[in-house]
Amino acid sequence: MGDTIFALSTAFSKSGIAVIRISGPNSLKVLEHFSIRKEIKPRVATFAKLYDKDHQLIDEGIILHFPAPNSFTGEDIIELQLHGSKVVIKTVLEELSKIFVMAKPGEFSLRAFLNNKLSLTAAEGLADLIDAETKVQAKQALRQMSGELDALYQEWRQKLVNLQSNVEAYIDFPEDIEDSVLRELSKEIQNLISSLKNHLNDERKGERLREGLHVVIIGEPNVGKSTLFNCLAKRDIAITSQYAGTTRDVLEAHVDIGGYPIIISDTAGIRSSSDPIECEGIARAKKRASAADIRIALFDKINNLNCETLSLVDEQTICIISKADSQDSNFLPINGMNFLPISVHKNKGINRLIELIKDKAQAMLTCNDGPVITRQRHRNCVQKALEYLLIFDNKKPIELISEDLRLATRELGKIVGAIGADEILDSIFSKFCLGK
Ligand SMILES: Nc1nc2c(c(=O)[nH]1)N(C=O)[C@@H](CNc1ccc(C(=O)N[C@@H](CCC(=O)O)C(=O)O)cc1)CN2
Ligand SMILES: Nc1nc2c(ncn2[C@@H]2O[C@H](COP(=O)(O)OP(=O)(O)OP(=O)(O)O)[C@@H](O)[C@H]2O)c(=O)[nH]1
Numbered sequence: 001m002g003d004t005i006f007a008l009s010t011a012f013s014k015s016g017i018a019v020i021r022i023s024g025p026n027s028l029k030v031l032e033h034f035s036i037r038k039e040i041k042p043r044v045a046t047f048a049k050l051y052d053k054d055h056q057l058i059d060e061g062i063i064l065h066f067p068a069p070n071s072f073t074g075e076d077i078i079e080l081q082l083h084g085s086k087v088v089i090k091t092v093l094e095e096l097s098k099i100f101v102m103a104k105p106g107e108f109s110l111r112a113f114l115n116n117k118l119s120l121t122a123a124e125g126l127a128d129l130i131d132a133e134t135k136v137q138a139k140q141a142l143r144q145m146s147g148e149l150d151a152l153y154q155e156w157r158q159k160l161v162n163l164q165s166n167v168e169a170y171i172d173f174p175e176d177i178e179d180s181v182l183r184e185l186s187k188e189i190q191n192l193i194s195s196l197k198n199h200l201n202d203e204r205k206g207e208r209l210r211e212g213l214h215v216v217i218i219g220e221p222n223v224g225k226s227t228l229f230n231c232l233a234k235r236d237i238a239i240t241s242q243y244a245g246t247t248r249d250v251l252e253a254h255v256d257i258g259g260y261p262i263i264i265s266d267t268a269g270i271r272s273s274s275d276p277i278e279c280e281g282i283a284r285a286k287k288r289a290s291a292a293d294i295r296i297a298l299f300d301k302i303n304n305l306n307c308e309t310l311s312l313v314d315e316q317t318i319c320i321i322s323k324a325d326s327q328d329s330n331f332l333p334i335n336g337m338n339f340l341p342i343s344v345h346k347n348k349g350i351n352r353l354i355e356l357i358k359d360k361a362q363a364m365l366t367c368n369d370g371p372v373i374t375r376q377r378h379r380n381c382v383q384k385a386l387e388y389l390l391i392f393d394n395k396k397p398i399e400l401i402s403e404d405l406r407l408a409t410r411e412l413g414k415i416v417g418a419i420g421a422d423e424i425l426d427s428i429f430s431k432f433c434l435g436k
């Protein structure tokens with residue numbers, strides 16, 4: 001630590017206001033550097049002018065001082081709230097680099113974590129909030145920022161620490177340990193095992209919510225896939241035409257459906273083809289279809305349903321009759337399946353389709369109880385902790401029992417940052433954005 005760092009915390013683009021943050025023991029030096037003469041009172045917004053060494057005005061702005069330890073990072077912070085002009089931003093950053101060090105991505109949050117201002121999972125939640133594209137994603141991030149997930153893992157970890165210290169009391173006198181103590185220990189461990197298993201058995205809902213749900217549109221050529229794709233994306237992304245075989249590459253759009261993050265893909269029409277490029281497109285379409293969470297299968301002929309598309313239909317597939325321009329959008333039961341007629345051209349059934357996607361997303365992404373795993377990192381650690389608990393056997397020598405408990409504790413410690421190996425912190429914070 002030690003260094004005083006700075007970064008632009010807002011986006012580098014033309015904007016109303018730009019915020020530059022400076023954090024570290026020497027941050028107040030910035031006042032002298034820009035010849036700011038006004039007294040800057042702690043935590044009070046002060047209007048001031050910034051000058052360069054030749055007494056030329058750079059900009060006028062608002063200065064904030066958050067004295068340590070009562071700041072976001074826990075260090076002395078100065079904020080320069082300037083006009084969002086690229087020239088102003090560039091000039092000020094250039095000046096700051098003469099006296100301070102440019103912050104690395106996530107370095108402010110890393111310092112906040114190291115100064116106990118943020119738990120590790122709360123810092124991850126903060127990064128998720130910034131990355132969130134929909135309300136439900138933001139809600140999950142805010143829950144994690146509030147410390148729920150941290151509290152859960154800390155509670156489990158503390159239980160393990162207590163159990164381990166109970167066991168260790170007997171290490172030098174293993175013959176003194178009574179059966180009732182071992183039975184109690186077994187019981188506690190079985191309880192933890194079932195809590196951890198429960199927590200892991202979540203169908204990756206939290207992670208999927210963070211990443212977005214993959215929905216793919218499939219069907220034979222010319223059924224109107226790209227037309228529907230553009231309609232759902234509310235943008236003219238894909239080329240549509242009357243010629244079968246128009247789409248070759250998989251196209252993607254991020255859309256917000258009822259607060260749920262959906263990554264929707266348009267694909268090449270599936271048919272047998274001798275054109276090698278079209279064949280590659282079809283192979284990609286099939287691959288994407290099987291990897292997706294939800295499929296939307298389009299058929300434009302009720303009486304002659306395309307077999308190859310039908311073979312890709314499963315529980316998580318929404319079956320659509322497309323180009324149903326003169327039809328009501330009520331489900332049609334065909335061969336024991338329900339087909340929703342839609343028409344993009346006549347705007348029929350589209351809202352119903354959106355509702356269907358939303359319902360499926362809700363079912364796949366909503367966890368009812370307790371804080372959830374939101375990253376693979378959490379899952380890996382909980383899984384490993386579980387594995388150490390599963391090999392618990394109260395007939396083992398006490399030293400071995402104690403060692404397994406220690407290793408399980410360590411895995412939970414990694415999630416909450418109690419085991420703060422540099423490489424763990426590096427891999428987490430380096431993915432944050434600059435200035436955060
Ligand atoms: N201008 C500005 N807006 C911002 C931030 C910022 O750094 N600057 N934030 C940056 O992420 C977020 C707010 N987060 C913050 C977190 C803690 C403190 C802070 O001063 N904490 C003190 C006092 C807490 C209190 O008064 O309750 C502390 O923790 O001791 C400030 C902002 C969003 N908005
Ligand atoms: N009448 C009518 N025509 C439609 C509708 N949706 C799409 N079409 C027409 O169907 C034709 C094919 O549409 P596309 O969206 O290119 O079909 P596609 O499934 O993406 O085709 P490929 O990419 O070639 O597989 C175009 O002429 C569209 O205008 C609709 O709701 N009603």
Ligand SMILES: [K+]
Nearest residue numbers: 222241243246
């Ligand atoms: K087409």
Ligand SMILES: [Mg+2]
Nearest residue numbers: 225226246247
């Ligand atoms: Mg197409």
